[in-house]
Amino acid sequence: MAAAIADPVRRDILVMLREQRLPAGEIADRFMISRPAVSRHLRVLRESGLVRDTLVGRQRLYELDASRFAGLVEWLDQFVRVTGWEHRLDALETEVYRTRRERRARGPADHRQENTA
Amino acid sequence: MAAAIADPVRRDILVMLREQRLPAGEIADRFMISRPAVSRHLRVLRESGLVRDTLVGRQRLYELDASRFAGLVEWLDQFVRVTGWEHRLDALETEVYRTRRERRARGPADHRQENTA
DNA sequence: CTAACGTGTAACACACTGGTTACGCTTCCG
DNA sequence: CGGAAGCGTAACCAGTGTGTTACACGTTAG
Structure with a gap:
């Protein structure tokens, strides 16, 4: 999973998917590469569990699986805790309020075939 | 920096360094590889900024640079925030108290040559 | 001084990753 | 139907990363 994040293209894909669910083609269009x-980057992300894909008609929609990130963050926390920890928590707390405001207007779930791979 | 964490050996090194500062030789002894x-894994970690090294006599002590992890955690947070966010914060908050207790008895800084690379 | 120690570096072999083009398989549409 | 659309896969190639052995260099010790 850490390897999935190691690639800059895959990181960009994750950022793109942060806002909205996207079909493979549209993701590909935003890159210079073929x-x-x-498609293979998407497969890596799929197999790492960081994204989920949904077949709809002839296109395949990709979306984040946020739950998987929590595990990585948790692993990293054991190092952040060593020093400068309280400082970080303060920063997080202020973010929470900002985030709670932003949380309205998020795409509603629909019912189609799911491949969590 | 993400690439530095992508390797399992380097992740193990980081975990080892979480508890105590260690010389290169002792780190190497704990692995099956040569x-x-x-040494090269240590160089990668050094160049990524995740660890700092201190020359003392003829050995080189390595220690974590916890501040660098914060950046990665912050980057990951933008994804965790998408969903299940409050849940995570609760888990963090309970950890804080546990951590504050553990924070006494940490090695004091000494004054030798520092190479942050 | 010289020998042993503790580490990093160089040179090399080899597996893996990421890119490309060609192709196959479904699904929609005229 | 039959062709176009949308994606994934296969085969191939170049570059990179990781492991190994041999070696160089500064430091401590006898």
């Missing part, structure tokens, strides 16, 4: 290359 | 291999 579509098959992006 | 010492030069470990």
Whole structure:
């Protein structure tokens, strides 16, 4: 999973998916590299569990699986805790309020085939 | 920096360094791979800024630079925030108290040559 | 001084990753 | 139907990363 994040292209894909669910083609269009290359990056993300894909018609929609990130954050926390820890918590707390405001207007779930891979 | 964490050996090194500062040789002894291999892993960690090294006599002590982890955690937070966020914060808050208790008895800083690379 | 120690570096072999083009398989549409 | 659309896969190639052994260099010790 850490390896999935190691690639800059995959990181960009994750950022793109942070806002909205996207079909493979549209993701590929936003990169200079070929579509098959992006397709393989998507497969890596899929197998790492960081994204989930949904088949709808002839296109395949990708979306984040936020729950998987928590594990990584938790692993990293054991190091952040060593020093400068309280400082970080303060920063997080202020973010919470900002985030709670932003949380309205998020895409509603629909019912189609799911491949969590 | 994400690439530095992508390797399992380097992750193990980081975990080892979480508890105490260690010389290169002792780190190498804990792995099955050759010492030069470990030495290069240490170089990667050094260049990524995740660890700092201190020359003392003829050995080189390595220690974590916890501040660098915060950046990665912050980057990951933008994804965790998408959903299940409050849940995570609760888990963090309970950890804080546990951690504050553990924070006494940490090695005091000494004055030797520092190479942050 | 010289020998042993503790580490990093160089040179090399080899597996893996990421890119490309060609192709196959479903699904929609005229 | 039959062709176009949308994606994934296969085969191939270049670059990179990781492991190994041999070696160089500064430091401590006898």
